[in-house]
Amino acid sequence: MTDYVTSRRGDRVAYDRYGPVGGGPAVVLVAGAGSLRGDEAVVAATARLVAGEGVAVLVPDRLGRGESAAEGRLDLDREVDALRAVVDAAGGHAVLCGHSSGCSISLYATAQGVPVDGLVLWEAPLAAGAAATKDWVDGLEERIDAGELEAAQEWYMKDMPPEWLAGAKASPAWPAIYAGVVSLRADGQSLRWASAQLESEALRDQVDVPVLSVYGTSTVPVMTAAAARIRAVLPQTEVREVPGAHHTWEPAGFAPVLAGFVRSVAAGADRGDGRTTEPQASA
Structure with a gap:
């Protein structure tokens, strides 16, 4: 329900x-x-x-x-x-x-x-260090703020197993996937915060x-x-x-x-x- x-x-x-x-x-x-x-x-x-x-x-x-x-x-x-x-x-x-x-x-x-x-x-x-996590999240936010949503989604997934990104890009849902990257700002910010803490x-x-x-x-x-x-x-x-x-x-x-x-x-x-x-x- x-x-x-x-x-x-x-x-x-x-x-x-x-x-x-x-x-x-x-x-x-x-x-x-x-x-x-x-x-x-x-x-x-x-x-x-x-x-x-x-x-x-x-x-x-x-x-x-x-x-x-x-x-x-x-x-x-x-x-x-x-x-x-x-x-x-x-x-x-x-x-x-x-x-x-x-x-x-x-x-x-x-x-x-x-x-x-x-x-x-x-x-x-x-598992990653705070400095590396900060650099990655800063790069994500820069791309979102610039309106480069496909690049932002690719950036978010860049350190994941490469077959995950390849599978996502091969899917007909890929445009919808990267359009939703704006919701990943919170994910990135939380990872940056938690890594530092x-x-x-x-x-x-x-x-x-x-x-x-x-x-x-x-x-x-x-x-x-x-x-x-x-x-x-x-x-x-x-x-x-x-x-x-x-x-x-x-x-x-x-x-x-x-x-x-x-x-x-x-x-x-x-x-x-x-x-x-x-x-x-x-x-």
Whole structure:
């Protein structure tokens, strides 16, 4: 079922809700680059499985995507205001589950005081140093500001596996893909911020909720390195490997992990300690 909420900036955000309404634990899925609420079968399947375990799941369209139409500069703070409105719709607080650059958006939202109970970070792309990340994001913003949208999309994907860009450019949807690059400003800004906060270790003082950093059984080394880097700065982080490949999880493998984490966080809040049980790293 599609619902809508309006942010304090006046942006109308579309989201799908799965599972119980009100009173119980909730998770908001925060998409990474390019993902839409309605076109990802993996996300919908996962949401149904998690909801079947008694956890409410909200899946919004990011600003400038799908039914969350938005004009103008789609920067990180505006994106977080939209996310804050979705968390409010979830009951005023929720676990955030970020995918890829959705992880850094979720970290930033937590640091900015969005009522976040915990964080699940699926393959956070945060292994690179702060200087290199800044140069890359600055280049992205320069191209967006110049109206060079196809070049901006190519720039955003330049360090990804080359077959990803080749596949995107061969698709008939390529014009629509690069037209949507304006929504990636928030992704880039969040990655620039998170990389700097990790490198300086300032993130430790800004994020004090339980964290689960997850990657797939078939992934690239930078994702395992990023998970270890997050755990080194945020000692409350548990690192786990779950079934998944090509930067995507398998719903049947990931859903019980996600639902279990959300319920554990809710139990910790009920106890008044705000924490899950002590994390046991698997990597």
